[in-house]
Amino acid sequence: MKPFTLIYYVLSVVLYLVALPLLIYLLFKQKYKESVPARFFLFKNPSFKSEDGIWFHVCSLGEAKALKPILELVKERDIKITTVTHTGQTEAKKYDAEVRYLPYEMLLPFWIKKQRLLVVLEAEFWYMLFATAKARGTKVILLNARISDKSVKKYLQFAWFYKRLLANVEVIYAQSEVDKNRFLALGAKNIEVIGNIKLAGKIIKTKEYTKPKQECIVAGSTHESEEESVLKSYVEYKKQVDAKLIIVPRHPERFESVYTLMKSYADKNSLTLSKFSQTQNFETDLILVDAMGELNNMYAISDIAIVGGAFREDVGGHNPLEPAFFGCKIITGKHFHDQKELFKYVHHVQYVEPDEIHKALLASKDLPASMVEEKINLEPIINKILEQ
Structure with a gap:
């Protein structure tokens, strides 16, 4: 040695x-x-x-x-x-x-x-x-x-x-x-x-779900503190637009704590709430996806994707290619340093602070869907x- x-x-x-x-x-x-x-x-x-x-x-x-x-x-x-x-x-x-x-x-x-x-x-x-x-x-x-x-x-x-x-x-x-x-x-x-x-990478969905009639927002790959920012924004947005919110936490060990947080918002704001593992449907206002391997399936039925991991400086963002592939309008944070090269190829993304998510949701109405410009052999x- x-x-x-x-x-x-x-x-x-x-x-x-x-x-x-x-x-x-x-x-x-x-x-x-x-x-x-x-x-x-x-x-x-x-x-x-x-x-x-x-x-x-x-x-x-x-x-x-x-x-x-x-x-x-x-x-x-x-x-x-x-x-x-x-x-x-x-x-x-x-x-x-x-x-x-x-x-x-x-x-x-x-x-x-x-x-x-x-x-x-x-x-x-x-x-x-x-x-x-x-x-x-x-x-x-x-x-x-x-x-x-x-x-x-x-x-x-x-x-x-x-x-x-x-x-x-x-x-x-x-x-x-x-x-x-x-x-x-x-x-x-x-x-x-x-x-x-x-x-x-080939982006696919593993299951076919029927898209809800209401506008559908998915918060994907979220981390601690990000769900609360999304929920606050959604509650305000819900007053103006009939929309559902699906939350898919990044780490499965956080499913229960996120559900507890969602329940507190549901109770305070008279919203309905469900766990996807129990219902397998999208009938409630708030849905926690407490199962692995479902994120792409959620992007496939959503209008707007709030991509987590970039509202916290210590995470660095997550992959935007999947929501862009399914035509979601993407909102994410400004701390996407670990995914900077990928975001370079995705157009029409809103980069906002946690307290600006509500404004971004409202602005999404007038923006085109995100798109990926390039592939690699x-x-x-x-x-x-x-x-x-």
Whole structure:
């Protein structure tokens, strides 16, 4: 082990020991009951069964979904996938692949087996992952790589570290010229701009629902505090327009708390409320979609989509391609830094502060539906990767 790698590894062990009480506490949290034991204690998380496969690493749900068009181009290969979050794991298990949680860095030297390629999506930069994979003889490739506006200053402050990390990478396929220049500033080499691979994804609905007669608003992929802003705006909007509001929280562990919040608004404003899992219809004013995999189906019957994740600076926005594909008029927040490249291709979007959602809803009447301008052909890119 190289001196720098050894020092880094020792620090990762120290951090693990310091964080151990917190990790034990998280074991009892519903959100982490599967991922923490798997990632930090290797519980039901063994090494991959075979070697010499193609290993994809993603963080969470969005990146796991983005794998679909890629995996369709490598069907005959031995595919392995690792994720960080539970939602990413659930999505990854839909594919014909060996799926695992990515262990904490301290455990990686004992866990990783040689694979032909390790393809890491977006901004999953783990030093021990890259260094250990390369030491095992695995070629490391970054795909759909990005460095967000919010993060770039921090990366540049630690450029000495990222230069060592990126030295383990064979080639970087970046989302934009801006990202390419940021990687160059960190000392990276062999960078090619390909656009955002999410533009290649096939957007489909899994079920056919009848669109309500009233105007239909869906608040999709919402986070804590965003639902309250949407509900306040909807209550005011409802006084002027006969409309329904469907809320689809980003994380399933929040279903009950969001329902409690919606019930308080329903009771105070004489609105009807239902859980979609219980009714499977849209007869009430407020509907909580408390089931996974339904978001596209909701976009398909909606007139207006309020895309969550961008009303909070610490989230960075969510994918606008799906509501645009179904012709929704899109409203989102101003903190969409993690999805900036995708929003570049979506037209007629209203970017507002949380307290401006009501005005945006009223303005939607006179605006055209959102639309996606561009697609990307993944096949030549994947062929290049397979030639590595």
